[in-house]
Amino acid sequence: MSVTVTETTAAAVEFAKTNGKQFVEELKELLRIPSVSTAPEHRDDVRRAAQFCADELTRIGMEHVELIETATVDRPGGHALVYAEYLQATGKPTVLCYGHYDVQPAEPLDEWKSPPFEPTERDGNIYARGAVDDKGQMWMHVKAIEALMVAGHGVLPVNLRVILEGEEEVGGEGIAKFVREHGARLKADVALVSDTEMFAPDLPTLCVGLRGMIYTEIEARGARTDLHSGMYGGAAPNPFVALAQVIAKLKDEDGKILIPGFYDKVAAPTVAELQAWKALPFDEEEYREAEIGSSALTGEPGFSALERTWARPTLDVHGMPGGFVGSGAKTVIPAKAVAKVSLRLVPDMTPAESFAQYKSFVESICPKGIQLEVRLIHSGDPIVVSTDNEYVRAATESMREVFGKETVFVRGGGSIPIVGDFVRELKTPTVMMGFGLPDDNLHAPNEKFHLANFHRGIESIIRFLAKVGAA
Amino acid sequence: MSVTVTETTAAAVEFAKTNGKQFVEELKELLRIPSVSTAPEHRDDVRRAAQFCADELTRIGMEHVELIETATVDRPGGHALVYAEYLQATGKPTVLCYGHYDVQPAEPLDEWKSPPFEPTERDGNIYARGAVDDKGQMWMHVKAIEALMVAGHGVLPVNLRVILEGEEEVGGEGIAKFVREHGARLKADVALVSDTEMFAPDLPTLCVGLRGMIYTEIEARGARTDLHSGMYGGAAPNPFVALAQVIAKLKDEDGKILIPGFYDKVAAPTVAELQAWKALPFDEEEYREAEIGSSALTGEPGFSALERTWARPTLDVHGMPGGFVGSGAKTVIPAKAVAKVSLRLVPDMTPAESFAQYKSFVESICPKGIQLEVRLIHSGDPIVVSTDNEYVRAATESMREVFGKETVFVRGGGSIPIVGDFVRELKTPTVMMGFGLPDDNLHAPNEKFHLANFHRGIESIIRFLAKVGAA
Numbered sequence: 001m002s003v004t005v006t007e008t009t010a011a012a013v014e015f016a017k018t019n020g021k022q023f024v025e026e027l028k029e030l031l032r033i034p035s036v037s038t039a040p041e042h043r044d045d046v047r048r049a050a051q052f053c054a055d056e057l058t059r060i061g062m063e064h065v066e067l068i069e070t071a072t073v074d075r076p077g078g079h080a081l082v083y084a085e086y087l088q089a090t091g092k093p094t095v096l097c098y099g100h101y102d103v104q105p106a107e108p109l110d111e112w113k114s115p116p117f118e119p120t121e122r123d124g125n126i127y128a129r130g131a132v133d134d135k136g137q138m139w140m141h142v143k144a145i146e147a148l149m150v151a152g153h154g155v156l157p158v159n160l161r162v163i164l165e166g167e168e169e170v171g172g173e174g175i176a177k178f179v180r181e182h183g184a185r186l187k188a189d190v191a192l193v194s195d196t197e198m199f200a201p202d203l204p205t206l207c208v209g210l211r212g213m214i215y216t217e218i219e220a221r222g223a224r225t226d227l228h229s230g231m232y233g234g235a236a237p238n239p240f241v242a243l244a245q246v247i248a249k250l251k252d253e254d255g256k257i258l259i260p261g262f263y264d265k266v267a268a269p270t271v272a273e274l275q276a277w278k279a280l281p282f283d284e285e286e287y288r289e290a291e292i293g294s295s296a297l298t299g300e301p302g303f304s305a306l307e308r309t310w311a312r313p314t315l316d317v318h319g320m321p322g323g324f325v326g327s328g329a330k331t332v333i334p335a336k337a338v339a340k341v342s343l344r345l346v347p348d349m350t351p352a353e354s355f356a357q358y359k360s361f362v363e364s365i366c367p368k369g370i371q372l373e374v375r376l377i378h379s380g381d382p383i384v385v386s387t388d389n390e391y392v393r394a395a396t397e398s399m400r401e402v403f404g405k406e407t408v409f410v411r412g413g414g415s416i417p418i419v420g421d422f423v424r425e426l427k428t429p430t431v432m433m434g435f436g437l438p439d440d441n442l443h444a445p446n447e448k449f450h451l452a453n454f455h456r457g458i459e460s461i462i463r464f465l466a467k468v469g470a471a
Numbered sequence: 472m473s474v475t476v477t478e479t480t481a482a483a484v485e486f487a488k489t490n491g492k493q494f495v496e497e498l499k500e501l502l503r504i505p506s507v508s509t510a511p512e513h514r515d516d517v518r519r520a521a522q523f524c525a526d527e528l529t530r531i532g533m534e535h536v537e538l539i540e541t542a543t544v545d546r547p548g549g550h551a552l553v554y555a556e557y558l559q560a561t562g563k564p565t566v567l568c569y570g571h572y573d574v575q576p577a578e579p580l581d582e583w584k585s586p587p588f589e590p591t592e593r594d595g596n597i598y599a600r601g602a603v604d605d606k607g608q609m610w611m612h613v614k615a616i617e618a619l620m621v622a623g624h625g626v627l628p629v630n631l632r633v634i635l636e637g638e639e640e641v642g643g644e645g646i647a648k649f650v651r652e653h654g655a656r657l658k659a660d661v662a663l664v665s666d667t668e669m670f671a672p673d674l675p676t677l678c679v680g681l682r683g684m685i686y687t688e689i690e691a692r693g694a695r696t697d698l699h700s701g702m703y704g705g706a707a708p709n710p711f712v713a714l715a716q717v718i719a720k721l722k723d724e725d726g727k728i729l730i731p732g733f734y735d736k737v738a739a740p741t742v743a744e745l746q747a748w749k750a751l752p753f754d755e756e757e758y759r760e761a762e763i764g765s766s767a768l769t770g771e772p773g774f775s776a777l778e779r780t781w782a783r784p785t786l787d788v789h790g791m792p793g794g795f796v797g798s799g800a801k802t803v804i805p806a807k808a809v810a811k812v813s814l815r816l817v818p819d820m821t822p823a824e825s826f827a828q829y830k831s832f833v834e835s836i837c838p839k840g841i842q843l844e845v846r847l848i849h850s851g852d853p854i855v856v857s858t859d860n861e862y863v864r865a866a867t868e869s870m871r872e873v874f875g876k877e878t879v880f881v882r883g884g885g886s887i888p889i890v891g892d893f894v895r896e897l898k899t900p901t902v903m904m905g906f907g908l909p910d911d912n913l914h915a916p917n918e919k920f921h922l923a924n925f926h927r928g929i930e931s932i933i934r935f936l937a938k939v940g941a942a
Contacts, residue, residue: 038799105801108697170799197702211701215800224764226579226915229787230682230885231668233815234726234770234779236763240788240810241722247712248719253838255705292707293695296840299705308705316700317711318803323790324811328509328641329686329848330576331813331885332789332914339711340795342802344704367724369767377800414701414802443803444697 009466011151016143016458023458024126024451026056027139030101031119031128037079037102038170046166049101049135050080053142053164057084060146061154062162070167070174078174079166083185086145086160092469094159096188096428097145098418099138099195100168103130104443111445125448132436132449137194138164140435140454144461158469161188165418168195171215171378172417179421189429190391190468191422194457196434197442199410200281201450204399204460206392207432209310209411210419212345212382214355218243218362219338219373227333237369239337240323246372247339249365250358251315255299255308257343259361262313265349269311273409277306280408291438310411313354314344340377344413351379381420384411385430390471395431398463402456414442433460480937482622487614487929494929495597495922497527498610501572502590502599508550508573509641517637520572520606521551524613524635528555531617532625533633541638541645549645550637554656557616557631563940565630567659567899568616569889570609570666571639574601575914582916596919603907603920608665609635611906611925615932629940632659636889639666642686642849643888650892660900661862661939662893665928667883667905668913671752672921675870675931677863678903680781680882681890683816683853685826689714689833690809690844698804708840710808711794717843718810720836721829722786726770726779728814730832733784736820740782744880748777751879762909781882784825785815811848815884822850852891855882856901861942866902869934873927885913904931 016023035049036042050067058065062084070078079102087094106116106129114120119128126136141162148156163186165175179186196207222237251257269277284305288297299308308314322337324330345354359374366372386392387409396407412432422428435457441447487494506520507513521538529536533555541549550573558565577587577600585591590599597607612633619627634657636646650657667678693708722728740748755776759768770779779785793808795801816825830845837843857863858880867878883903893899906928912918 038801039797104803105795105797107795107797107801111696169801213701213802215802222763222765225912225917226582227763228885228914229785229789229813230684230815230883231909231913232763232780233785233787233813233884234783235758235768235776237765237767237769238787240791241718241786244715244718244788245724247715251712253716287706292698292703294693294708294840295842296708297706298708298838298840305706309703312705314700314704315712316704316709316802316804317715317794318700318801318805319794319796320711320791320808321796323788324576324578325790325792325796326510326576326578329811329813330509330578330640330789330914331684331686331787332575333787334789337791340800342700342704342800344701367769369765369769371766412701413704414699438702441696442702443699443801446696 008148008151008157009463012147012462013459015150016147016462020455023143027136028119030135030139031130032117034117035102035166036105037167038105040077046079046102050082050166053082053101056142057162060142061149062086068178070178075173081175081178082164084162086156089156089159089469092158093189093471094161094187095465095468096186096191097141097160097162098191098193099141100134100165101138102166102169103135104169108445113446124452125450127446127448129447131447132440133442133447134168134195136449136454137435137457140194140457140461144458144465147458147462148465157466161186168416171380173378175418176421179425183426186426191428191430192464193416193419193430193432194434195416196412196432197436197438197440198434199408201437202403202405204403204405204407205434206395206407206409207412207434208387208409209384210382210416211413212349212351212380212420213342213415214345214351214358214379215342215377216358217338217340217375217377218246219336221336221371222369223333223335226335229331229333232333236333237367238333239370240320242367242370243320243337243339245367246362246365247317254301257313257315259357261357262354266313267347276409282306309413311346313346313349315341317341345382347382347384349382351381355379380415380417381424383420383423385423389429391429391431391468394467394471395433395464398460398467401463402460433464479619479622479628480934483618483933484930486621487618487933491926494614498607499590501606501610502601503588505588506573506637507576508638509576511548517550517573521553521637524553524572527613528633531613532620533557533616539649541649546644552646552649553635555633557627560627560630560940563629564660564942565632565658566936566939567657567662568612568631568633569662569664570612571605571636572609573637573640574606575640579916584917595923596921598917598919600918602918603911604913604918605639605666607920607925608906608928611665611928611932614929615936618929618933619936628937632657639887642851644849646889647892650896654897657897662899662901663935664887664890664901664903665905666887667903668907668909668911669905670879670881672908673874673876675874675876675878676905677866677878677880678883678905679858679880680855681853681887682884683820683822683851683891684813684886685816685822685829685850686813686848687829688809688811688846688848689717690807692807692842693840694804694806697806700802700804703804707804708838709804710841711791713838713841714791714808714810716838717833717836718788725772728784728786730828732828733825737784738818747880753777780884782817784817784820786812788812816853818853818855820853822852826850851886851888852895854891854894856894860900862900862902862939865938865942866904866935869931869938872934873931904935
């Protein structure tokens with residue numbers, strides 16, 4: 001059996017190499033679909049992307065391919081899940097492959113060197129919104145499965161379920177509900193998620209922890225209608241000034257969040273984990289210069305940059321819609337303004353408790369003459385996953401074969417809400433094997449995916465799936 | 472002569488009454504031109520509005536009508552001045568009639584009950600952007616002149632110069648430069664400005680003081696590019712949080728501005744003026760409820776609302792462009808964000824000194840990891856004008872004849888930059904006789920002009936011009 005698997009693996013790897021250019025062309029087709037899940041005007045595009053993935057899963061030989069609707073009366077904007085399975089590998093483990101076909105908005109458009117939805121190859125990279133997050137990485141799964149399917153003449157060495165969602169960038173509520181209500185349909189021995197990044201170029205990486213989040217809006221209302229600041233300035237409350245006062249009270253200048261009780265549940269990483277982080281090839285000054293490019297790093301004193309971004313909660317403001325934002329001058333005191341504020345959470349914080357603390361504190365510091373409304377837009381649980389199991393070993397072995405290096409274990413500062421649901425609801429061990437690079441401009445203009453990593457990712461996944469099947 | 476003037480006045484008033492509807496139709500034509508001076512995309516519209524005014528001044532018999540270019544290499548966006556004169560009334564005083572044909576942006580468009588550039592009559596008002604500020608009030612001047620011209624069979628009882636600008640809403644730099652360089656062309660005994668409001672319906676009002684202003688932008692830059700807040704939150708500086716911290720330090724929660732030295736030059740109103748203000752029909756609670764509609768008024772303790780809006784400096788934030796402002800969620804730490812901040816000034820503050828104090832203070836409180844750029848967009852001087860002269864008496868008599876009431880003297884919280892220039896550069900006494908109402912929604916959605924006041928304004932101006940000529 002092992003020989004057969006090895007032969008199948010070799011044939012699959014060979015197929016992937018031979019067809020690498022074709023895989024990229026297919027990915028480009030998918031990247032051309034502006035499946036921006038947060039934008040109602042792109043609803044049809046999101047649907048098209050789902051159908052594109054479903055069609056390809058059908059074409060490569062997956063079974064029971066289905067678009068599962070998540071829109072309901074309460075949630076009319078829900079985007080479909082794409083499901084596919086192969087359950088003919090009797091007695092073998094089942095791998096749940098997860099990815100998402102939705103993308104972040106592309107704004108600001110004028111900062112893209114090539115248009116966000118016209119994928120363009122430059123310097124060994126493919127540039128497009130979603131190139132690495134997550135269409136490119138999701139496509140690695142599909143292509144690895146195709147390669148194994150071709151190599152095995154329609155027989156896979158492992159059982160598979162594939163679940164793709166279209167709401168990852170807006171909180172993943174649809175898939176979360178599906179997992180809660182129909183978890184059995186995603187029953188698997190291990191989940192494979194490729195939506196994270198490598199710690200450094202050529203350094204195979206598994207992500208073993210993610211921050212959670214609450215994404216909120218604070219709406220401040222003052223006067224009944226927009227007012228002329230000349231006539232009313234000095235008497236009418238200003239919603240932007242009020243929001244500034246609130247934000248300045250939420251986080252001190254060192255980056256410590258001032259919400260009472262907010263840090264109570266924060267669990268420190270283990271000593272072993274902290275030591276492993278110190279051994280990573282990471283230089284804060286280089287990180288500041290090369291990745292961030294600001295005059296200084298910010299954040300809580302007494303914690304390293306990795307601790308601050310992986311294991312400490314944070315607060316960020318993403319935009320403050322309202323008032324006059326055109327060029328030039330308009331002397332308006334707007335009736336209302338909004339701050340889009342997110343807070344990242346770490347184990348063992350919970351979104352529900354953290355949001356309650358936040359909302360209560362914001363309301364308690366409401367400035368005079370202003371009415372505040374604090375809204376939760378979406379949330380995700382923070383998680384840490386176990387590294388002591390056969391699936392993690394299969395992953396590290398696969399990547400060693402491809403990269404010739406030992407895998408490092410890191411955490412991610414971002415959120416992949418579904419991973420929390422897999423762990424919490426399905427009790428499924430999750431392997432987060434990602435192939436992005438730190439400078440891939442996730443969520444920013446000029447998002448890219450290094451094509452070498454796209455191909456290495458496909459080979460790593462072929463090997464991983466084969467190893468799990470051979471175990 | 473006095474009899475002739477009285478007869479001319481009566482005939483002119485009669486003409487204005489007979490043609491009132493026609494005047495409104497003409498005004499509507501002007502209001503349909505979206506002459507938003509701050510918006511480069513409306514440059515042609517601004518020009519069209521200028522030409523519209525020039526054509527009408529020519530048609531009614533004014534002489535030497537001219538569009539005076541203000542655009543230069545350094546200021547390519549400058550909008551033309553419209554000039555016209557009638558200087559045949561030998562031995563008579565010269566009145567300089569000032570108005571502006573540009574308007575504020577109309578955003579937010581969805582809050583208008585009828586489209587901002589489709590003037591609509593409702594409940595005795597005309598609704599449109601610029602209805603009262605200042606196209607409608609400027610049109611009162613033009614129509615008063617026309618009425619006198621018709622009544623006098625082409626002969627006016629007074630000398631006139633008319634100067635209309637297209638940059639009042641963006642700081643009036645073009646006319647200011649013209650006044651500095653070609654002041655002699657605007658030489659007059661008195662300037663008449665109708666760009667202010669009546670203190671209450673049916674209460675004739677002269678404005679005798681205006682706040683000045685500095686309109687600024689603070690641009691905060693953190694990271695080199697937009698970053699994912701999950702990956703970088705806790706290490707990357709957030710420009711919105713930085714701006715919030717800066718704004719919260721510029722003004723305390725009572726509304727006191729914290730810029731060192733900012734209040735040093737503030738001149739208190741005279742005891743007589745303060746007493747007159749106390750006698751005005753004004754109730755702070757009613758003002759809060761009816762005009763502002765917020766849960767409380769804000770501003771410095773120890774000063775009445777009239778003092779705070781007329782005679783105390785203030786700080787307002789008008790908008791904070793940058794980042795993600797769409798619906799839904801985007802987890803971005805933007806590379807930059809901007810706060811549009813204006814400060815109102817009162818006598819004897821100066822824009823130059825106040826801006827220097829502000830800029831220096833903002834730079835001194837720049838948050839860690841952030842680079843701030845403080846830009847002056849435009850400015851205007853605060854002014855107070857004398858009330859003890861024959862022109863003010865002519866104005867109060869004219870309005871008594873129309874309204875049957877004594878005139879009240881008030882100040883305005885807003886800025887009309889050119890008035891400072893008339894006073895300072897030309898030493899021209901200025902009569903600010905305005906006919907707007909406090910609820911006319913200047914600079915806000917649903918701007919309107921009460922049509923009765925449009926007609927009373929025309930009659931008041933006819934009488935004023937005739938009286939100045941008869942003096």
